[in-house]
Amino acid sequence: xxxxxxxxxxxxxxxxxxxxxxxxxxxxxxxxxxxxxxxxxxxxxxxxxxxxxxxxxxxxxxxxxxxxxxxxxxxxxxxxxxxxxxxxxxxxxxxxxxxxxxxxxxxxxxxxxxxxxxxxxxxxxxxxxxxxxxxxxxxxxxxxxxxxxxxxxxxxxxxxxxxxxxxxxxxxxxxxxxxxxxxxxxxxxxxxxxxxxxxxxxxxxxxxxxxxxxxxxxxxxxxxxxxxxxxxxxxxxxxxxxxxxxxxxxxxxxxxxxxxxxxxxxxxxxxxxxxxxxxxxxxxxxxxxxxxxxxxxxxxxxxxxxxxxxxxxxxxxxxxxxxxxxxxxxxxxxxxxxxxxxxxxxxxxxxxxxxxx
Amino acid sequence: xxxxxxxxxxxxxxxxxxxxxxxxxxxxxxxxxxxxxxxxxxxxxxxxxxxxxxxxxxxxxxxxxxxxxxxxxxxxxxxxxxxxxxxxxxxxxxxxxxxxxxxxxxxxxxxxxxxxxxxxxxxxxxxxxxxxxxxxxxxxxxxxxxxxxxxxxxxxxxxxxxxxxxxxxxxxxxxxxxxxxxxxxxxxxxxxxxxxxxxxxxxxxxxxxxxxxxxxxxxxxxxxxxxxxxxxxxxxxxxxxxxxxxxxxxxxxxxxxxxxxxxxxxxxxxxxxxxxxxxxxxxxxxxxxxxxxxxxxxxxxxxxxxxxxxxxxxxxxxxxxxxxxxxxxxxxxxxxxxxxxxxxxxxxxxxxxxxxxxxxxxxxxxxxxxxxxxxxxxxxxxxxxxxxxxxxxxxxx
Numbered sequence: 001x002x003x004x005x006x007x008x009x010x011x012x013x014x015x016x017x018x019x020x021x022x023x024x025x026x027x028x029x030x031x032x033x034x035x036x037x038x039x040x041x042x043x044x045x046x047x048x049x050x051x052x053x054x055x056x057x058x059x060x061x062x063x064x065x066x067x068x069x070x071x072x073x074x075x076x077x078x079x080x081x082x083x084x085x086x087x088x089x090x091x092x093x094x095x096x097x098x099x100x101x102x103x104x105x106x107x108x109x110x111x112x113x114x115x116x117x118x119x120x121x122x123x124x125x126x127x128x129x130x131x132x133x134x135x136x137x138x139x140x141x142x143x144x145x146x147x148x149x150x151x152x153x154x155x156x157x158x159x160x161x162x163x164x165x166x167x168x169x170x171x172x173x174x175x176x177x178x179x180x181x182x183x184x185x186x187x188x189x190x191x192x193x194x195x196x197x198x199x200x201x202x203x204x205x206x207x208x209x210x211x212x213x214x215x216x217x218x219x220x221x222x223x224x225x226x227x228x229x230x231x232x233x234x235x236x237x238x239x240x241x242x243x244x245x246x247x248x249x250x251x252x253x254x255x256x257x258x259x260x261x262x263x264x265x266x267x268x269x270x271x272x273x274x275x276x277x278x279x280x281x282x283x284x285x286x287x288x289x290x291x292x293x294x295x296x297x298x299x300x301x302x303x304x305x306x307x308x309x310x311x312x313x314x315x316x317x318x319x320x321x322x323x324x325x326x327x328x329x330x331x332x333x334x335x336x337x338x339x340x341x342x343x344x345x346x347x348x349x350x351x352x353x354x355x356x357x
Numbered sequence: 358x359x360x361x362x363x364x365x366x367x368x369x370x371x372x373x374x375x376x377x378x379x380x381x382x383x384x385x386x387x388x389x390x391x392x393x394x395x396x397x398x399x400x401x402x403x404x405x406x407x408x409x410x411x412x413x414x415x416x417x418x419x420x421x422x423x424x425x426x427x428x429x430x431x432x433x434x435x436x437x438x439x440x441x442x443x444x445x446x447x448x449x450x451x452x453x454x455x456x457x458x459x460x461x462x463x464x465x466x467x468x469x470x471x472x473x474x475x476x477x478x479x480x481x482x483x484x485x486x487x488x489x490x491x492x493x494x495x496x497x498x499x500x501x502x503x504x505x506x507x508x509x510x511x512x513x514x515x516x517x518x519x520x521x522x523x524x525x526x527x528x529x530x531x532x533x534x535x536x537x538x539x540x541x542x543x544x545x546x547x548x549x550x551x552x553x554x555x556x557x558x559x560x561x562x563x564x565x566x567x568x569x570x571x572x573x574x575x576x577x578x579x580x581x582x583x584x585x586x587x588x589x590x591x592x593x594x595x596x597x598x599x600x601x602x603x604x605x606x607x608x609x610x611x612x613x614x615x616x617x618x619x620x621x622x623x624x625x626x627x628x629x630x631x632x633x634x635x636x637x638x639x640x641x642x643x644x645x646x647x648x649x650x651x652x653x654x655x656x657x658x659x660x661x662x663x664x665x666x667x668x669x670x671x672x673x674x675x676x677x678x679x680x681x682x683x684x685x686x687x688x689x690x691x692x693x694x695x696x697x698x699x700x701x702x703x704x705x706x707x708x709x710x711x712x713x714x715x716x717x718x719x720x721x722x723x724x725x726x727x728x729x730x731x732x733x734x735x736x737x738x739x740x741x742x743x744x745x746x747x748x749x750x751x752x753x754x
């Protein structure tokens with residue numbers, strides 16, 4: 001039966017991740033990094049992935065991982081979302097890892113699970129599970145083409161590239177040209193990947209691997225979105241208790257209280273939807289519907305939470321120095337990531353038999 | 358005999374024992390329900406001797422499943438929802454031993470139906486401003502006033518009642534909680550017709566109603582605190598029903614959508630999918646709340662369930678009327694009736710649409726509930742109060 005709560009072990013995992021992020025991922029640091037040439041925090045990634053062993057949560061122990069499930073990965077993502085942490089966790093430890101699990105690949109999977117190698121699936125971030133995805137040409141045993149919108153490609157050691165022959169190829173990042181694209185979300189930037197006769201190793205069939213990877217991504221992204229939304233709500237409530245205008249805390253004005261209470265309802269709902277998706281993925285039961293429901297609900301809520309945070313902070317919310325824009329940009333980019341809410345609703349129409357006219 | 362641990366196996370054993378001693382097929386319904394109560398299998402989390410065993414609440418499901426499989430009669434919980442959901446937890450918490458023994462058994466079996474005499478024409482959201490007076494006269498209290506929005510008053514044997522016992526105190530302090538005999542000659546129940554055409558609620562006029570002091574629940578002047586138990590339970594029971602996917606208001610709409618392709622439009626399709634997702638997520642939130650309660654974790658989600666339930670019911674039923682096209686112009690029946698059961702999803706789309714309008718008013722308006730969430734859950738400052746230290750008799754009205 002669906003378990004929508006957090007176990008004691010999951011809470012302990014959360015506490016450990018949160019401690020690390022509190023010490024090593026403050027908003028000022030994330031912002032400074034976002035303005036630099038290297039927005040990703042690879043030292044933080046190393047602590048999370050290698051130090052804490054979190055890159056291998058989805059990989060069975062006998063294949064080099066931790067043998068945990070999507071439930072634990074979801075808890076990690078909640079905390080990473082709460083801190084808008086610029087690490088390739090979702091892209092490498094969830095998406096690329098799921099793709100390799102679908103392929104039955106061993107060697108690269110173990111490297112990703114160890115956290116020493118960052119893998120990225122070379123499918124544009126906005127594509128939904130089941131959507132058609134671009135593939136590169138295979139000619140004389142090497143790969144040719146350009147793929148854009150690839151999240152975290154800038155820090156990938158290996159790219160998993162779909163090719164026109166139906167294969168999924170592992171390509172070393174040294175063999176391709178990765179060009180960062182100026183991105184709305186500076187904490188999870190996208191890049192263009194150009195393959196000019198790059199050598200690749202076929203690891204499996206692209207179709208099922210991409211579908212499985214994007215389904216897990218959509219389902220677990222909801223936990224990241226919950227983290228974003230929960231930060232936005234908590235921080236706004238805190239600020240509104242402190243900020244005074246008209247000789248009273250602005251959080252005492254009923255118009256604002258009601259908006260925050262409404263937002264709280266949405267965040268509470270989002271947690272249930274995200275937990276349900278993580279649990280369904282872990283048990284591989286009803287996972288298509290659970291992931292689509294979570295993503296159809298999560299995207300607008302995370303965006304709404306960040307937008308409310310900005311508006312209710314007033315002028316300070318519009319400044320570069322205040323972190324709320326990092327959350328807004330991540331939430332908005334997340335609303336496209338792995339399919340929009342609309343794309344997931346459309347998928348549900350088929351899944352639960354509510355067909356279009 | 359050694360004490361057995363109260364786990365699922367033990368409850369199953371006791372349920373089988375009850376079934377063996379009182380085979381449902383050969384036992385009169387009331388007798389069976391009384392035997393079940395006396396065996397402690399009515400509500401297992403209640404204390405022994407009061408229909409329970411002091412067992413974890415989550416184990417009730419074990420008993421219910423066994424009884425259902427055996428075809429045993431239930432106590433028709435929908436008919437006696439106010440008694441089960443509101444009166445019982447309040448009597449359990451604040452009642453004397455004598456009151457608990459007198460009232461809980463017939464309440465649970467449904468032999469005695471309960472209603473709630475709280476709201477008044479002049480005291481809705483501001484319930485603590487109520488003006489129904491109770492004046493001490495020897496061993497009795499004499500009650501005069503008017504109550505409103507009383508469902509089941511016409512079938513109820515008993516009522517939970519709050520009345521003002523000291524008008525010189527500020528409003529929250531001068532209220533006392535009573536158990537009122539609805540067969541008292543001073544109780545007059547008049548149907549109150551609603552926008553649906555039915556009179557599911559009543560107005561209740563109280564004229565010289567005599568209530569013995571032994572039917573006072575809690576101390577004199579403590580009625581407001583006692584009533585909080587009732588009201589919190591009301592909100593939980595309104596928002597907290599366990600549902601399968603498509604189990605609520607979305608069910609009939611989805612069914613119509615599947616069966617009547619000729620009614621489909623693109624606009625309705627988009628709106629239906631949005632509401633379907635919201636209904637499913639709301640259901641998951643309710644399920645999560647139940648799991649939290651079963652695990653003994655306090656959850657705040659309950660405060661929000663009723664808000665979500667009200668808005669969704671209204672939006673979904675509104676969509677359903679539109680979906681029906683020409684039939685949406687019709688209404689099944691405007692006949693004035695006094696139904697015994699409140700059924701939000703019963704009857705046609707038009708009825709559902711109109712009835713759902715009450716969901717954001719009854720049991721605390723959505724606006725008041727938003728204040729409660731903002732203040733109690735989020736800790737935001739309370740609304741400015743001008744009435745806190747003013748004697749009730751001096752309040753503006």
